[in-house]
Amino acid sequence: MDIREFYDYCKEIASYTSAAALVEWDMRTKMPPKAAPDRSMVAGKLGRTAFEMSTSPRMAAFVEYFNRPAVDRQLSEVDRRNVELETKQYRKISAIPPDKYEKFTVACSKGEYAWQEAKAKSDFAMFRPYLEEIVAYQKEFIEYCGYEKNRYDVLLDDYEPSVTTEDLRVIIDGLKSELVPFIRQLQEEGKRPDTSFLKGTFDKATQEQLSLDILKAMTYDFGAGRIDETAHPFTTGIGFGDVRVTTHYYEDNVASALFSTMHEGGHALYEQGISEEYRWMPIHKGASMGIHESQSRTWENLVGRSEAFWKYYYPRFQSRFAQFEGVPVEDFYRAINVAEPSLIRTEADEVTYNLHVMLRFEIEEALINGKVEVADLPDLWNAKMKEYLGVEVPDDAHGVLQDVHWSGGLFGYFPSYMLGNLYAAQFFATARQEIPDLDGQIAAGHLDMLREWQRSKIHQYGALYDPKDLVVRVTGKPLDYHYFMSEVKEKYSRIYGIVPSESK
Template sequence: MASKFEELINYRREIGNFDKACTLINWDMETATPKMGTDTMVEMMGALSTKAFEMRTSEKMEQLIDAVLEPSEFEQLDQYMQKAVKEMKKNFEENKRIPVEFHTEYTMHMAKAQEVWRTAKRENNYEAFKPYLEKNISYTKQLYAYIKGEGKGNYDSMLDDYERGMDMATIDKLFDELKEELIPLVKAIVSKPQPDRSKFTRSLDVNKQKEFSRYLLEYIGFDFDRGVMAESEHPFTTNIDRNDVRLTNHYYENDFLNAAFSIIHEGGHGIYEQNVHGRFEHTPLSECSYMGLHESQSRMFENVLGRNINFWKPVMPKFYELFPEMSDVTVEELYREVNRVQNGLVRIDSDEVTYCFHIILRYELEREMFNGNVSVDDLPKHWADKMEEYLGIRPETDAEGVMQDTHWSGGMFGYFPSYLLGSIYDGMFLEKIEEELGNVDTILAEGRIKDITKWLNEKIHTYGRYREPKEVIQAVCGKELSVKPLIKYFKEKYTDIYGL
């Protein structure tokens, strides 16, 4: 006979089938669904997520969880599964407060809003997107009001939802410290001369770029037996489970570096998902939903490792083989190009350091939107003003301004800070890697990047979301979260590159 715990896991596994089908529908909508097929997909998503939601909030679920929470059962579990069951209880309590009809409406609205955003962005038509954005905000407020109990949902709840333990007070402090150091650093950098970029805008065959993307993923340790790579407008990572992790990339004929770094970034996410311990499957511990921690992994590969000159040294032979027309590009030139610091309008095209301001801007706007100080009507103006304040430039269109990212179109408010938190964590992880594995430059130059991947697998990935972000920092680095290592990393790197 199955134990109470096994019964619970089996029921969660059943629910998982419906959740996974929703993930698949979402993946398909981004990578395959034809234009006219969207409405049906949205309807399917609504039906399946409703079914999953009903099961997740059912009396049966409650009974199964509570049975395992009985001390006689609970004490038989190890610390991991105890944590898993506590998480289930927390999720159950939160979900139970959301009315089924609201959940269905919310899910279908968000799927539709993303579709509208896609077209509106293409046509630079903020007016078309605005009513959806407005609704996204009110739906999100309502969602968190339900989750936290009527009246208690606010922007802090959203931050906590994407990065457990984070709130405005903590983030304000971290980001303010960063601003103080980075505003003068960026000013100093951009006053320096820039290298010529013309070699890097040469037209390179898109299919060769795909091959190169695949090569890079394998090089950093992504497992294609348990993952796939496809194409979508905006690169992203999703997963059915740890054995089916899915990445996308996008390609521009005259900007191969865009695809290369996008895929290294997504690869970091994917490697995390692929390396969560197998025994966490069908439990919340397998759902790596702490997004700052997740972004620390993608940004570790993309920036800390990928923008190091030594990353490229062992990769150049493959690069020259695929792109013989680039045989006159030296690894030094490539390194300089991928570390060009320039004030630009678009987050995903920006360099490692000005990127921080793209995030701070979004964070501050979200915070003010949910605090009622910025309206959807005024959003483009506030956006432009902040861009000017931090980077000295203003967007000419909403497509390259307020509509550039997918997040708000899907109701992901509170996600943006994760990117920068990820970099802050990376500063700390980098120190620890050097302490434990030795000089990163040497490891990379010797083509041993997978040693670092393995270290990350063992120190971070395998735990899934067993540990909360602050616990991870403490466990891995043995100290409190601080922006100092990141600032040190930036200063050393750019002082060298730009001769400050």
């Protein structure tokens, strides 16, 4: 058996996933409404075909053969990693009886529908039986797959391979103990920036120009991608040479599209930067959800909400929107950096965001390990929101029902969002050391310096390394939340005019 055969087979699978990605992109950007029901079927069919190929007897034969020690020793690093990724997926999927998995899929699609209804009526009880069924499947699947220390490790592994529940708990406990009092101090002692001048009406065509302009400044390659509008922005890698960004324009909010474009642009630079040598291989993707998110958060927050960036970009921005003519850049910078507790994760700022994730992690971990029941969720949610963010949750729609994830069976996914923020800060601290005068470069509009650094250190490797290894390779140290904490403390203390209390 030649490794070429394995790669050819992977390429066949990737043809179907590539087509599925295009169908999904189209569904969310271009498709006329009447096509929706039939198109979902087409997307499902393509996905199933790829799934079946990943667990086929042919894949089983590859997995068996290339994992033989004598064969493995003859593989290159890249070949070995590709085999490893496919092996892992093969074993995980084939541990689950196909009929159970099929039923789970049905439960999830019913669950998503029920969740939509329940959220619209803000009634968790309507969703509860569906969620109970989904959680029961998740628990059952974990038993099939097996685990060493914590059941939740199996779920985490799907999105953040090599990161364990124990790792996360250490990070979360530490970060929480610093973040909760800091946020309280900001609220109690700080001066909230004036944001009144952000209100207004912003022509959509001009916002579109702005998004194009910012992506160009980020060195996004329009020869290998495009930007379109959608309801909920996303980025999709349809295949080599085609990584598409989407955004959403609000005519009453100029900041929304701006930052969502930079966020998605950050994801896109990652995918565009993966080595061409890995084209069609299993490693032609991000190292993990968290690492992916770190790249988007870097561009959205560490660049997009920085003083340096606006020193460069503000005059260009002002020239497009007359209402900012009399607004000094300092005021604008402060206005786009308001930090304050809120109810909805997706609308949370840089500082409070992680607390939304921590709460979800704690609930998921307890649920999967049987320490709490689905029925307990609303109370648990509301109590934690009060404890961590000091906010009262008025109803389920603004609380436990706000996210789609659980209804689709996505457990273990939320921590990646937080890890993204933490990886981003640690990577950025390293970039600051390695790129001479990074802030000055950004202020001069030379965003390519950062992009080149990311490409050489992170992007090009795709999924060659697990995130834990990658962080050490890039920064010389394991993941440490203090990079994030000090970045945030330093920045927001200045913006809010406070002297931060000493860390505990």
